[in-house]
Amino acid sequence: MVLPVEPEFEQALSELEHSLKPFLTANPQYEKALEIVQIPERVLQFRVVWEDDQGQPQVNRGFRVQYNSALGPYKGGLRLHPSVNLSILKFLGFEQTFKNALTGLSMGGGKGGSDFDPKGKSDSEIRRFCVAFMSELFRHIGQDTDVPAGDIGTGAREIGFLFGAYKKLRNEFVGMLTGKGMNWGGSFIRPEATGYGLIYYVEHMIAKACPEFSLDKPSTLVAISGSGNVSQYTALKVMELGATVISLSDSKGSLINEKGFTPQAIKEIAQLKLKGGALESIWKNLGEGYVYHAGKRPWTLLPTIHIALPGATQNEVSGEEAEALLKAGARIVAEGSNMGCTLEAVEIFEKSRKSGGKGVWYAPGKASNCGGVAVSGLEMAQNSQRLAWTTKEVDAKLKGIMAECYQICLTAGSKWSGEDQVDGVLPSLLSGANVAGFIKVADAMKEHGDWW
Template sequence: MVKPIEPEFQQALNELTTSLQPFLAANPEYQKALDIVQVPERILQFRVVWEDDQGRPQVNNGFRVQYNSALGPYKGGLRLHPSVNLSILKFLGFEQTFKNALTGLNMGGGKGGSDFDPKGKSDSEIRRFCTSFMMELFRHIGKDTDVPAGDIGTGGREIGFLFGAYKKLRNEFVGMLTGKGLHWGGSFIRPEATGYGVIYYVEHMIAHSCPEFSLTKPETLVAISGSGNVAQFTALKVIELGATVLSLSDSKGSLIAEKGYTKEFVEEIGKLKLAGGSLESLADTPGYTYHAGQRPWVLLPKVHIALPGATQNEVSKDEAEALVAAGARIVAEGSNMGCTEEAVDVFEASRKSGPNGVWYAPGKASNCGGVAVSGLEMAQNSQRLAWSTEEVDAKLKKIMTECFNTCLVAGSKWSGEDVSGGVMPSLLSGANVAGFIKVADAMREQGDWW
């Protein structure tokens, strides 16, 4: 079997294409829209030369994939990680296009970044990299053109350096980046938004399929992967509501809690991660067991809700089967395309088996809260005002509710399945079809296909 040249992008395209088959059978004219929407409007690739602390020049690849602007300015994060390549950024930009459509806000889709690794670098090295990166990127972005944000490796420090470089280059103070500091244009609960949004989406899934596993009950067991921004705030919201968080993880291994994580311990992990530390350093903490080189999915004998929150393809077929065997009822992605194609097949087969199967939510739906609050930050910047935490949180809850309902209705109508007898509609099909229709209709009205 020949491996695809761009495996991550091809996986995302295959998922969308498969979900769309019942819709395209009834509406064959939309095939042309699918042919066109899968091609990015523009791909930018450039070299980034920066100086390390020894005065030596270093070079990295810089990218921005401006995927689709039918619904608004390109919107999507900048990822700084050694794994970054065009396949990953194309898949992320493609997913972002439909994810942004599901928020109901006027945002197109894009993604960018570099194979630069901020880990182990000094603040001065990161600042010099960000300045050099922005010296090329600034000519291609703007508040009404393309509004990047943070992502893996790009936190508040990096956004600050990038914003400062743009401001000097353009001599203007505008909202051309989101994830900014609160006192210079950022939004309340932006750091929390993706994690909180996942939980707001999951609460609707629970209410529709398994209310006995409410997140207000300590006996509801929740497995989370990752220990970065998304995973931390997902865990903190679960703990706040009252359920039990069993796991967090990082690239080196998993830390399993015998009786559940506490708010204080998650906050300590947040400080550890901000300082570049690893969960491995917590291996001897009483009440917690560290498993080197393993993800949490096969380590837990009993799980009700699984929330992948680390990176793409972090749940394999075997791990999906382990979650089904452990009694999982809901799997919702906090990460983008967190489950492999084979894992998704396992979950979808479980869903179709009956009312006690696994209900799976793809990241383009369940984790859209982060970009939704980025969109709200853009709106606040345009009006030169700041909404309160309560206002932003209420708007986020409303967006996640509407996103869930949109996916539920579209999944019921276009999955091509019989959803009687307690079988839940496919949220995978619903998210893909609903997001696609919205983007495709806008493209047609703008003359991109006919």
């Protein structure tokens, strides 16, 4: 047995290859496109030396994976986290390529970041790191080349420092980063976009699969993992619509309230997370009904879950936890995180879907969480026009993009899942997202002469 060299990337590739089997059997000429598209166009790795508050030099690894530019400039976030390595960034850039294709916007796929950890660092240390990081990255990015964005560890503060460093180095004010501040080129709805978009996608799933669990009903119980930007706005949108949020989590444990979180609790958690705090330090101050479980994720902690929305990081739902979700009555699992479910968990969900009846309908992150990068694309468009659209305009465009993405996945899943259409069995959104995204990228590459 050969151990995987890049496990996260190989998992993402394996998932795509499995979904593509029926399509490639009918269209074997695309096998060459699959062979080519899995290799990044360019991988950049560089040293980042910065000075801490004691005046000592510190060093981190910097990366940018420019995966595919068939549909437009490379587009994808910058992740700052100790876990960052080339395997994770390749998997994220690979997924980003097909995710961006599903938005219908002119964006290629890329991803980058560093193993730098912003937690516990002063603002001055983070600023010095961002300046050092950008002093190399600026050579490889630009508004028509590669447009990075935020990700785990890279919020508004970091984007501001990175943009300021780029502006000094290039002496130009252009939209070469997204997630910018509202008074210097940012877009309304961008902070909310991934969470809101996830819910807009899920609403279409619910309407088709289980209207009895509509999000306008307080009796609909929604379990969410994570407690960062994506999960916060996912929770707030669920509450705005009327359903009940019963969990959040972070890397140290899960916070449960079976009677439902309040918007005020989410706001307090958001303030905590801006300071790098953990849920275990705040839960007792949030009011009645909150229970903290150290070292556990939400999926095995609740007797009833109708909608499950993983929003933390990759591989956060295991096979065992997938079985627990089925037992708890979950009908929808949609990823707010990228590749939030393990292969084993996905297989369990897909098997339950094929059985009909009360199985889980699963949506992969490349489809259900594409709202974030979609609004980044809208931010790029606003920057090019030197205009700012209203909140209402951007939100309406986001809803339209998510509706179209859902329909694309539904149609392609019906055609290419390799299953005979049986009454009561829903199409595979996993197959639909993978096949539709792949076809769009592969066709553009063929027209560019990248394969023939």
